Amino acid sequence: MSELAFFIDYSRCIGCQACVQACEECDTHRGRSLIHLETIERRDSVQTAPQVCMHCEDPICAQVCPADAIKQTPDGVVQSSLKPRCIGCSNCVLACPFGVPKYDGDADQMMKCDMCYDRTSTGRRPMCATVCPSGALAFTTIEEIMRTRRGRASNDWRFGDQHVRTKVFVLVPTEVTQVNVGVIPLSALRRPALPVVDGYDVAALLEAN
Amino acid sequence: MARLPGSIQDLVTQFGPHANREPAGGWTTRGEPDRIVATHCCFCGQQCGIQLKVKNEKIVGFEPWEEFPFNNGKLCPKGVKRYMQDEHPDRLLTPLARDEGRGFQPIAWDTALDRTVAEIQRIQATYGRDAFAVLTGASLTNEKAYLMGKFARVALRTANIDYNGRLCMVSAAAASKRILGIDRSANPWSDIPKANVILVAGANIAECAPITTDYLWQARENGAKLIVLDPRMTPIARTADLFIPVRSGGDIGVFNGMLHVMIARGWVDRGFIAAHTTGWDEIERTVARYTPEYAAKIAGVPASMIVRAAELWGPADTSFLLHARGIEHHSKGVDNCMAAINLVVATGRIGREGCGYAMITGQGNGQGAREQGQKCDQLPGARDLENPAHREYIARVWGVDESSIPHTGLSAVPLLEAIHEGRIKGLLLLCFNPAVSLPDGDFIREALSRLEHFAVIDFFMSETARYADIVFPGSLMEEDEGTTTNVEGRVIHHRQVVRPPEGAREDWRIICDLAQKLGAGDRFPYRSAHEIFEELRIASKGGVADYAGITWERIDREMGVFWPCPSTDHPGTPRLYEGGRFGHADGKAHFQTVDWRPAAEEPDADYPIVLTTGRVVSHYLSGTQTRRIGALVDQYPQPRCELHPRLAGSLGIADGDFVRVESRRGAIVVRAQVVKTIRPDTVFVPYHWPLDRSANNCTIRAIDPVSKIPEFKICAVRVSKAPPPSGDIAALEPAAGGIR
Numbered sequence: 001m002s003e004l005a006f007f008i009d010y011s012r013c014i015g016c017q018a019c020v021q022a023c024e025e026c027d028t029h030r031g032r033s034l035i036h037l038e039t040i041e042r043r044d045s046v047q048t049a050p051q052v053c054m055h056c057e058d059p060i061c062a063q064v065c066p067a068d069a070i071k072q073t074p075d076g077v078v079q080s081s082l083k084p085r086c087i088g089c090s091n092c093v094l095a096c097p098f099g100v101p102k103y104d105g106d107a108d109q110m111m112k113c114d115m116c117y118d119r120t121s122t123g124r125r126p127m128c129a130t131v132c133p134s135g136a137l138a139f140t141t142i143e144e145i146m147r148t149r150r151g152r153a154s155n156d157w158r159f160g161d162q163h164v165r166t167k168v169f170v171l172v173p174t175e176v177t178q179v180n181v182g183v184i185p186l187s188a189l190r191r192p193a194l195p196v197v198d199g200y201d202v203a204a205l206l207e208a209n
Numbered sequence: 210m211a212r213l214p215g216s217i218q219d220l221v222t223q224f225g226p227h228a229n230r231e232p233a234g235g236w237t238t239r240g241e242p243d244r245i246v247a248t249h250c251c252f253c254g255q256q257c258g259i260q261l262k263v264k265n266e267k268i269v270g271f272e273p274w275e276e277f278p279f280n281n282g283k284l285c286p287k288g289v290k291r292y293m294q295d296e297h298p299d300r301l302l303t304p305l306a307r308d309e310g311r312g313f314q315p316i317a318w319d320t321a322l323d324r325t326v327a328e329i330q331r332i333q334a335t336y337g338r339d340a341f342a343v344l345t346g347a348s349l350t351n352e353k354a355y356l357m358g359k360f361a362r363v364a365l366r367t368a369n370i371d372y373n374g375r376l377c378m379v380s381a382a383a384a385s386k387r388i389l390g391i392d393r394s395a396n397p398w399s400d401i402p403k404a405n406v407i408l409v410a411g412a413n414i415a416e417c418a419p420i421t422t423d424y425l426w427q428a429r430e431n432g433a434k435l436i437v438l439d440p441r442m443t444p445i446a447r448t449a450d451l452f453i454p455v456r457s458g459g460d461i462g463v464f465n466g467m468l469h470v471m472i473a474r475g476w477v478d479r480g481f482i483a484a485h486t487t488g489w490d491e492i493e494r495t496v497a498r499y500t501p502e503y504a505a506k507i508a509g510v511p512a513s514m515i516v517r518a519a520e521l522w523g524p525a526d527t528s529f530l531l532h533a534r535g536i537e538h539h540s541k542g543v544d545n546c547m548a549a550i551n552l553v554v555a556t557g558r559i560g561r562e563g564c565g566y567a568m569i570t571g572q573g574n575g576q577g578a579r580e581q582g583q584k585c586d587q588l589p590g591a592r593d594l595e596n597p598a599h600r601e602y603i604a605r606v607w608g609v610d611e612s613s614i615p616h617t618g619l620s621a622v623p624l625l626e627a628i629h630e631g632r633i634k635g636l637l638l639l640c641f642n643p644a645v646s647l648p649d650g651d652f653i654r655e656a657l658s659r660l661e662h663f664a665v666i667d668f669f670m671s672e673t674a675r676y677a678d679i680v681f682p683g684s685l686m687e688e689d690e691g692t693t694t695n696v697e698g699r700v701i702h703h704r705q706v707v708r709p710p711e712g713a714r715e716d717w718r719i720i721c722d723l724a725q726k727l728g729a730g731d732r733f734p735y736r737s738a739h740e741i742f743e744e745l746r747i748a749s750k751g752g753v754a755d756y757a758g759i760t761w762e763r764i765d766r767e768m769g770v771f772w773p774c775p776s777t778d779h780p781g782t783p784r785l786y787e788g789g790r791f792g793h794a795d796g797k798a799h800f801q802t803v804d805w806r807p808a809a810e811e812p813d814a815d816y817p818i819v820l821t822t823g824r825v826v827s828h829y830l831s832g833t834q835t836r837r838i839g840a841l842v843d844q845y846p847q848p849r850c851e852l853h854p855r856l857a858g859s860l861g862i863a864d865g866d867f868v869r870v871e872s873r874r875g876a877i878v879v880r881a882q883v884v885k886t887i888r889p890d891t892v893f894v895p896y897h898w899p900l901d902r903s904a905n906n907c908t909i910r911a912i913d914p915v916s917k918i919p920e921f922k923i924c925a926v927r928v929s930k931a932p933p934p935s936g937d938i939a940a941l942e943p944a945a946g947g948i949r
Contacts (some may be wrong), residue, residue: 012426014415014444016826021286021840025270031236043854043864044885046444130273131284133419135426150430201885202442202454203855206510 006115006129007145007153008050009171012136015039015048019128019137026116026127034113035128036099045200050136052128053078053100053113054155055167061092061101061110070110076167077117081110097159097181115167145171154179212658213675215312217900217946218937223312224670225299226832226944230839233267233296240264246706247274249693250288251348251686252829254570255279255420256695257288261687261706268295268687268707278768279398279695285419286827286844293838294685295707299669301682302712313670313680318714318722325637325679326726328662329365332635339615341662342369342624342633345583346640347377347572348830350691350703351756352741353716354574355589355748356733357639358582360720361615363607364729368618369633371585373641375621378575379584379916380542381532381568387543387801388550389559389566389785390792391753392591393576393698396529396565397771397783402427403563404529406434406521410460410549411535411922415444416826418533418569418696428529434521438463439535440821441851441893442886451517454888456509457821457923460536461805464548466504466515467522468555469496476523481557485789488800492551495802507805509888522552527563534571534823538921540809542913547801554798560786570696572830573686577694580754580772581745585618589745590752599752606748607732620917622647622910629656637664637723639683639716642831644672645899648908648919649874666719671833672899682713689715691738692764697783699769700759717741750775753792808923809911812890816872816925818856819891822904823922832897836944847943848898849882852928853889857881862930867948869931870894872924875906878934878948892928896921900946901938 015037023033036051059078062070069085070092072078081092086109092101093110101112116126120139124130129139138145145153153169154176160183172179197208213220242262250257258277262270271292273282304321305313316324332341343365345357354372361370382392389395401407401424414421425445429435437446438455446452455463471477472493482489501512508515522528530553536545550566558564570576582589582603589606592599594617604611619627625647627633647653657663657676665677674680687706694700709715714722717738724733735741739761750757758774759781771781791798812819827844828835835841850868852860862868864883869876870892879894879902887893894904909924933939934948941947 011448012422014419014422016285016415016419017844018284018286018289018419021289021844022284024840025289031231043883046442046447046886048444125273125275125282127273130275130282131289133280133283133285134415134422148427148430198885200442200447202887203853203885203889205452205454206888208511 004125004139004141006052006126006168007138007140007171008052008168009136009138009149010049011171012134013048013050014134015046016133018131018133019050022127022131026119028114028118029111032111034111050128051098051100052137052168053115054098055115057165057167060095060097060164064091064095066091073117077115079114079117080112083109086110097157097162097164152176157181214307214309218941219312220670220675221941221945226836226942227299228839228842228944229293229297229837232269232293234264234269242269245272246704247277248687248704248706249701250284250291251573252287252291253418254572254575254696255418256573256693256701257284257420259284259288261292263707266707268292279697279699280420283420283423286841287829287835290838290840293840294834295687297837299837300710300713301668301670301680302710303682305680307678321679321681322722322726325662325664326723328635328678329727332661333365336634338366339368339618340633341365341367341635341637342628343367344621344624344636344638344641344643345370345372347372347374347575347578349574349578349640349716350689350693350738351574351577351581351700351745352691352738354578354583355581355745356717356720356741358589359607360724360733363609363732364724364727366613366615368615369585369624370583370618371621371624372578372583373621373646374572374575374579374584375917376646376919376921377534377571378568378579380537380539380913380918381546382579383543383916384546384550385568387799388547388554389798391785392579393754393785394567394696395559395785396567397697397699398424400563400565400784401425401529402431403527404428404433405527405563406436406525407529407531408436408522408552409445410438410530410532411537412531412533412569413439413443413535413823414531414569417571417824419826421569436518436521440888440891451514451521453508453510453514453518456888457819457891458539458541458808459508460545461541461548461803462499462504462507463510463515463518464552465496465499465803465805466501466508467519468492468552469499469504470501470516470519471523471555472496474519474523476519477555478557481789482555485557485791486554486798486800487795488802491802492555492800495804523556525558528553528556528558529564530566531569533569535922538918539923540911540913540920541806542918543915544803548803551800551803554800560784560789565784567696574693576696576698577692577700580694580749585620590749591754592752602751603748606744609732622912622917622919625653625656628660631659634660635662636660638673639666642671642673642833644676645831645833645903645905646896648905648921649910650903650906651875652910666716668713669833669837671831681719683716683719684709684713689717689738692742692761694772695769698771700756700764700772701769702761702764809920810909810923810925812925816927818926818928820870820872820907820924820926821891821893821922822896822908823893824897825895828895828897830897836897842944847948848877848879848895848902848904850879850928851882851884851887851893853887854883854885855889856892857883860928860930862928867931867933869929870907870926872907872909872926874909877902877904877906878931880948892926898946901934902943902946902948
């Protein structure tokens with residue numbers, strides 16, 4: 001049996017914010033939530049997406065840190081900045097391809113998700129992945145995911161020319177081998193044609209059939 | 210405006226709602242807890258397992274309870290933050306007496322009890338026993354629900370007791386009882402992931418029953434198809450295989466239209482129908498008229514959607530129906546549910562693994578609190594108040610003469626109407642906030658102001674308690690012990706995590722104190738909630754909802770026990786109707802023919818838009834608890850009016866504008882939220898807020914003739930752009946009814 005890992009299935013998210021509320025209850029950063037729940041575009045859809053730190057194998061936030069303030073644990077968890085070293089420059093905030101680190105003005109340092117290291121290092125599951133009522137966040141084994149979910153788990157990303165491997169997995173369709181977030185060429189910089197029927201527009205649904 | 214003892218501003222300043230944003234002792238001083246107590250969430254009928262952390266006899270946080278099989282540690286934001294209502298600055302810690310013009314003044318417990326008892330006696334002597342009424346709630350434990358029914362019938366001997374489950378489960382209950390013979394979800398939730406097709410009708414599962422989402426998604430991982438009926442594209446509808454944006458009140462069109470197609474294509478189980486049901490011929494005759502085209506006109510959706518629904522539901526091997534308030538909150542709520550349940554029985558897909566039906570209970574004890582005899586027509590064990598044998602049995606348990614037990618009284622809405630008319634003069638209320646939760650809010654608040662004596666038991670000063678003469682400080686769920694029955698019919702154990710704070714008492718003790726002073730103390734000798742449960746077991750024995758074999762010890766050992774459980778060696782009954790044996794005396798399911806009829810108030814030229822109401826994920830019911838929890842307030846601070854861009858455009862309304870939503874009964878001003886995810890002929894406003902922000906100012910006081918549930922889901926309104934609200938109410942915090 002593999003060790004426990006973190007999985008995100010964006011398609012399951014219902015936007016309830018249980019993860020956000022529970023993150024705030026974690027003992028290492030009480031009263032402050034470090035998970036992001038993105039509302040894609042409420043006017044058009046109820047779609048939402050949770051974003052924890054993906055814990056890159058070679059973390060970009062740490063690569064760009066001029067103060068060498070961002071460290072990884074031996075088991076690959078990327079930590080918030082070290083308070084004595086962090087100069088608050090926000091390079092990490094700008095560089096992270098997942099938009100995870102945030103500069104916290106009150107604490108005067110970069111704070112981010114550390115996969116509930118106090119919990120996971122003592123055999124408990126992260127707060128967000130334990131409470132998530134939709135299973136959009138899960139902390140379990142790859143075997144359990146393969147047994148209970150459609151699609152496949154990927155931790156292999158491409159952002160333009162940059163290749164990134166992460167400790168956290170996302171559920172993708174079976175045919176997807178790498179999540180490609182490619183750069184949009186200038187020639188394609190126009191609004192993509194809308195589908196014939198906007199499947200999220202109730203008025204359109206009522207008229208289309 | 211109705212009579213309050215002081216200005217709303219002063220009452221809010223003194224009693225809240227204020228937002229509690231930090232645990233007892235603050236965020237930084239929690240440290241290791243002294244103990245962790247496994248219990249259940251107090252919000253919603255799913256009753257998730259949760260562990261509460263206690264330090265220095267204060268609840269300081271939570272820890273997921275992963276071993277509890279229903280939710281395996283999962284929680285929604287309400288569950289995560291529910292502990293923030295402990296050690297809350299608004300907590301009532303002394304009995305209060307109305308002080309005209311100056312709000313409320315603290316008084317001693319004995320004085321408060323004596324005053325209410327003297328008023329009960331005066332009112333009943335002057336106007337008759339039934340002139341004093343009792344209103345209760347479905348967030349009470351089974352023990353308290355049982356006690357309230359007995360208190361009304363034995364200590365007060367009034368016919369007029371009802372509860373706020375009247376706003377919740379009664380349509381589903383009546384429909385289930387009429388067709389299947391038992392008022393309970395037919396299956397445990399573990400059957401949901403085994404179904405090949407799932408029909409969700411009028412249930413915003415993601416927001417109102419979030420834990421059920423994972424069961425739906427598990428089914429879809431297994432290849433199940435999901436059909437969702439809702440006027441709004443809810444989070445579960447977004448990725449459904451078939452989303453039917455049904456017109457509010459048009460559900461029967463979909464259900465009867467589906468059955469029409471299923472009969473035509475041979476997708477009904479005629480063998481099962483012949484062996485296990487009655488009333489089929491009449492069904493066939495009725496749905497013959499419901500061609501997809503005719504049904505589509507009623508449903509307000511394209512006919513092809515109804516055909517597609519039949520194609521998904523009809524030929525499946527296994528299936529599961531889930532419905533909730535969306536189809537139940539109608540003046541034809543019972544009919545809506547029956548038309549849906551007919552679809553289950555016609556296929557014979559019930560009473561076996563992966564095949565069945567469930568109603569999603571809304572309130573904390575939405576299931577159990579409707580079985581213990583606090584409904585106006587019911588005795589414990591889900592017994593019938595007008596059945597002579599049932600009356601005789603309960604009279605023996607209670608040690609009273611059968612003839613002393615009153616007959617059927619008024620249900621919640623007619624009961625408030627009787628107060629308004631002056632036929633009911635006194636009221637004891639526990640666990641109910643009708644000033645926010647009942648329809649036609651101005652009328653309801655006026656009724657409350659006409660009472661000669663009004664006593665309220667609550668832990669916070671709810672908007673309703675502001676009208677009281679005496680307020681008794683009661684207990685939170687975690688300060689008392691008892692059982693509830695979850696959405697599946699699983700009886701579970703709420704442990705006492707801490708004692709009530711100094712000055713407050715467990716609700717059941719307050720009721721026993723009142724009974725004592727009313728001279729009925731010998732019938733209410735309980736020293737613990739456990740003793741009440743032991744009597745409840747006897748009272749329910751032989752009834753439909755039979756708890757006789759359930760003990761608190763068994764519940765703890767077995768992670769809950771499903772009723773009926775007639776003896777201690779009986780395993781309980783997770784799945785009803787196995788082998789096609791239904792709850793009626795003849796063992797058969799009784800099809801109920803349903804024909805569509807319009808709502809009490811359809812849109813017209815003057816009020817051209819449909820208003821429908823509902824919940825948001827971070828608030829619970831009338832909001833008297835969740836509007837006091839800062840994190841939940843921040844998540845959804847004030848009600849918004851959802852409307853489609855097309856409707857907004859025609860009204861000249863932009864996202865974020867203030868809009869006035871006005872019906873023939875009242876109005877609210879809230880912010881607009883322009884979204885494509887709602888029908889263009891319908892607006893939605895959640896109902897958790899009071900005063901000028903209460904959606905129920907607009908809703909209609911029409912009720913279902915059978916279940917007496919109010920028609921919260923459809924009334925006619927007009928919507929217009931409004932100037933920014935000003936004045937004292939608007940200036941309050943949004944949680945108190947203000948607006949930003």
